[in-house]
Amino acid sequence: MEAVGKEEISVEDEAVDKTIFRDCSQIAFYRRQKQHLSKNTSYRALLDSVTTGEDSTKFQITNEANKIPLLVEVYSIERNIFRLKINEETPLKPRYEVLDVITSKLNTVRLSSCSGDTGSLILADGKGDLKYHISANPFMIDLVSEKEVVMSINSLGQLYFEHLQSSPYKQSATGGNEESASADSCQENQEDLGLWKEKFGNFVDVKANGPSSIGLDFSLHGFEHLYGIPQHAESHQLKNTRDGDAYRLYNLDVYGYQIHDKMGIYGSVPYLLAHKLGRTIGIFWLNASETLVEINMEPAAEYTLTEVGPTAAKQKVRSRTDVRWMSESGIIDVFLLTGPTPSDVFKQYSYLTGTQAMPPLFSLGYHQCRWNYEDEQDVKAVDAGFDEHDIPYDVLWLDIEHTEGKKYFTWDKTRFPNPTQMQELLRSKRRKLVVISDPHIKIDPDYSIYATAKEQGFFVRNPEGGDFEGICWPGPSSYLDFTNPKVRKWYSSLFAFSVYQGSTDILFVWNDMNEPSVFRGPELTMQKNVIHYGNWEHRELHNIYGLYQQMATAEGLIQRSKGKERPFVLSRSFFAGSQKYGAVWTGDNTAEWSYLKISIPMLLTLSICGIAFCGADVGGFIGNPEAELLVRWYQAGAYQPFFRGHATMNTKRREPWLFGEEHTRLIREAIRERYTLMPYLYSLFYHAHVASEPVMRPLWVEFPNELETFGVEDEYMLGSALLAHPVTEPKATTVDVFLPGSNEIWYDFKTFAHWEGGGTVKIPVALDTIPVFQRGGSVIPIKTTVGRSTGWMVDSPYGLRVALSTKDSAVGELYLDDGHSFQYLHQKQFLHRKFLFSSSVLINSCADERGNYPSKCVVEKILILGLRKKPLSVTTHSPDGKDQPVVFVYCDRTSTLKLEKLSLNIGADWKVHIK
Known part of the structure; x- marks a missing residue:
């Protein structure tokens, strides 16, 4: 196969082209849910269906328009967490539920129930200070803490649930699709509503299961400050979306992403926090499909009760923020974290998804990376340069060019003929090496990893049943299905020293391009109708794909040491729970002052969402920073959790000593200050690991x-x-x-x-x-x-x-x-x-x-x-x-x-x- 041509990487040479990516108006399930708002159809709870078991209370709700019941399950979980699940009671086929994110079996607290007023039900946790007030018609839930309504669910009547349907198309005798008469209305609305197929550019997404989106609104009383839902190149405090696009959670390879934009980039954590004086709460929306979040803030106001008389009475109306979550598929599965303090919310979230993995000490040092260090001589020269200029560093990184034809777990025999010897040189300096391993596998029958994966059926499949093929760095590639436990186990085994020839115990791993990136795919990613393990479509689990690769990589590094050594794995794509497996960074940023500035709120948002080990490429990945900007970026990075300098291949070399003696001195001082603080930093990571405390924290x-x-x-x-x-x-x-x-x-x-x-x-x-x-x-x-x-x-x-x-x-x-x-x-x-x-x-x-x-x-x-x-x-x-x-x-x-x-x-x- 020919290596990928220059035309394939044109996306890597220009600022982000927004026409490649969809805005909200181009997303069919968003249009459908917005159209639904005008119909004013509401759900009512059937309180005579309530059953209370040891771990949950269940009841039905039904929509007046279609009369099809949904099953609501309410759980009270220890540590003041409520869980709300809404699913079809009898779906045509199972709907996707996210696995492998919740850390273990959650300890539930039996809910006690009592009737409220006519048409309502009150559920209380074991202590009785947290209550669910459930109104039957229209269906609504108030979360009450100490007699204060903290949050209301479906108070705006925006609960939306598309039931799985039989296809309006019937199979012809020849196996092709013929339109039935019943499909006429579907066909008429198809272009606008995208019910069974959806077009974007030259791509057509055929939906075998039809429309299946869900949505729900939450009203947060007294809250004006919301944070979270990474990853966006946006402010730390979430903004009102009333007059613009919603926040999009959809993992994408966005080269040189635009700042102050709500489009999705490399990772997604569907979790937000709300804070006010005296209380912090969280909403964790456990869904791995494409998700949109709308935020509507209603500030506090005073209004006059009566205009009559000189002493007109006035009443203060509390501020309120309405949050609407919308996902393309799956079920409604949401955790309500009731705080009341920021520390409580951090602990509640980590109880669900896990704490930050305790990193090896070396990974808190400075990392030197470039796409690409050319060969072993280049590695040796860069390593010597740090010593010559008295600048400490811990890790040198190799990008894709170190491999043979961009085949992972291999070495270019010309450039890196003696990888073990090269690593021994770094070991003698008590330093480490990180190499890249992406999820795409070059289609080459002579490449043993490809041949084995193909034989074992380890690749994502196309709708016709064959291996999905896409274009990435090696050219035509197939993509490992990391959602399959057998694939993860096999992939982990590839890091064994006996298998990964030329690797040593100082070699660690970088998972890149794992959104997954597909150069000729819709929005540069995988088609939504390709098939994963369990016969699930990619649309169901897109945002969790990268987490599964990082999980398998971390496990592989642990296994190669027989369970003795901590791994270090950096991943570009992430989801809720990624903190359990290593570090993340903010992706392909640009060497401009505005990107240095936006990196701070981006890292703060990651930090409060459980991912404590995070950083931004120092100097900016794209472009050539002026010396002043580079110095300022090193000074910022020295006080942030993950500290790596990185640059793309078509930039000038920028090792710290290449900008003149004075700038070298300033960069040296910043890096040395980092090493001076290492005992403090390491202690902070221990607290992140055992007590869920962010290392880098917003002042609030x-x-x-x-x-x-x-x-x-x-x-x-x-x-x-x-x-x-x-x-x-x-x-x-x-x-x-x-x-x-x-x-x-x-x-x-x-x-x-x-x-x-x-x-x-x-x-x-x-x-x-x-x-x-x-x-x-x-x-x-x-x-x-x-x-x-x-x-x-x-x-x-x-x-x-x-x-x-x-x-x-x-x-x-x-x-x-x-x-x-x-x-x-x-x-x-x-x-x-x-x-x-x-x-x-x-x-x-x-x-x-x-x-x-x-x-x-x-x-x-x-x-x-x-x-x-x-x-x-x-x-x-x-x-x-x-x-x-x-x-x-x-x-x-x-x-x-x-x-x-x-x-x-x-x-x-x-x-x-x-x-």
Whole structure:
């Protein structure tokens, strides 16, 4: 087969062509649901059909127009979660339900029921403080918490459910389709409504099962601030869609995506959060088909009850936001997360979909990538360049050109004749290699992976029953059906060292193009009527396809180590639950200031939707960044969860030392600052893993009762202790930084200057300025020396940065394990320490007695910010009763105390007394 020609990759050379992709008006099920609104048909609940079992309450609802009953199931799940399922009671065939996202069997709480007023039913959870008020006619549900209606379901009467039907076409004697008389009306409406087939450009989507879309509205009372439903190149706070397109959740390969646009790009998480003073809630719409979300915000208002008399009474009308979910197929399966705090909602969502996988330590370092590093000599030269310029990094990446003819799990024998030897060079520097593995497989009978997959029937099939064929990087390709457990098991086995020749245990994996991308397909993806495992059409599960590949890849890396080592897998496509398998990034961005700026809200949105390990390509994948932009992007990336520089093949080389000595110095400083903060970062990922706390947080999460934080998206918290405000404008000389918290104090991370919280501060900036502030009341563990990679820093000393609160106290933590294995989980081989500064004493104590991990590391430096007067003496106290005086330096101008040349074991109990 010929390799893909240049004409095939023209989509990779231009800004996004919006004519390739559909807007809402071109989506048939959207048009049908919008048309339905004008008919004013409503459902009513048949309360005499109510049955209550151990795990759910069930009843029927029916539509006056068609009289066909739907089955409603209501579940109360522990941790204050409600689940609502609506399905056909007797469908012609089963409807698709999403599997493999919900982590395990959910613990349900038996609902108690009692009749409300005539025509209503009240269901309560075990504690009785959360209730479902179900109205029969019209069918509506109010979710009540402590006598307050938090959310109403179907209060606008927008419940929509297309029942599966028999085809209006009959089979002719020759096997072709003939139109029956009953099909006339369908034919008349076909072009507009897309009932049994739908056209877009030259593509015709033939729908074997006919129309099957669903929809439901939710009214959120008192809420004006909504977040979530990644992935879009949009603001963090969701916008009103009344006068424009809905938010589209449909995974697509959109090269150079347009910013401030609601079109779907690489991943989808059908989950949003709503926040107001005193309450946070979440809606998780478990559906993997194409989904649209409309948002209509009704702000609070006052109206006059009577216009008569001088004292006309006025009443405050609460704000309300209406959210309408619409999906092409499947069933209604929605989880309502009732909070009440942001932390509660994060835990509730992770209880359903899993927490962020604990990453290996190296993956938090800096990654250097390019499409493509040319050959082994290029790899060697780039690796040496980092050492020559004293810039730490952990991982070098290889794109598709490293393979033989773009056949994954192979090596180009000319460019990479000795891949094992190349990896051993990286290993000697304690570094890693990441290679790409996409879901498309080159059609080549001599390619063993293709031959095996074809023989075993492991490819997605076309409607006629043969293997689906599409065009991607290798040219004509077939696509592995990762929805099939047997395919995933086989794919996982390909990473075994005995199978993947030339791979070693420092090789990790990047899953790209897994939306899936199909160059000549509709919207550059797979036709919706191709067939997957279980005879399901692609339309049913499109958005979950990439998750299944990342799942199989992560499992393969675990298996090759016999279950001992943590995997690292980066995926471009994702769905709810992808956090369990690795990291994601924001895809093919552009080297422009606006893309640097939009990356912050994009990452904040991913972070609050469970995907803590996320990042954006530093410098922009497309185009050639000017030196100032590149520096500013490194400064931003250094304080974000996933930190990778990447560029497409037709850009100029941009390794950090190619922009002049001064810019090299600034990039070096940003990357080295990342490595200094590694103990703090790793501890944050541990909390993301065990307690569902985002690593990168919008200000409203950390300050949920401060209205001023709700719309901030140009700065963010890294954990609870650091606030970062990256510079995202060219030639900036000042930035306005909002420092929240009227009772807080904030310290400049570099100059130690401090400010009171609760206002905006104008900070002067030069090109070497990264506006980062430490929150008073926090203790941050750091590394005092930076090595060539994280592997060089395992035994290097620690420092503690203690920033005192207005009450002269501070707390912090350190989590430590071997950084690569599962021993922290299976053998409790970890160290979890707590630092407390109070009453002029700094105490290091054990935070988790279950852990046991010996460490040679010592704390050699302590910096205390905000100490108001010079001490008379400083002494250390160990459990054996020995007191040692400490030499200290106090700066009256900055109110800082520096303790150096200490030797305090990080894993032992000790105290530092300041008198």
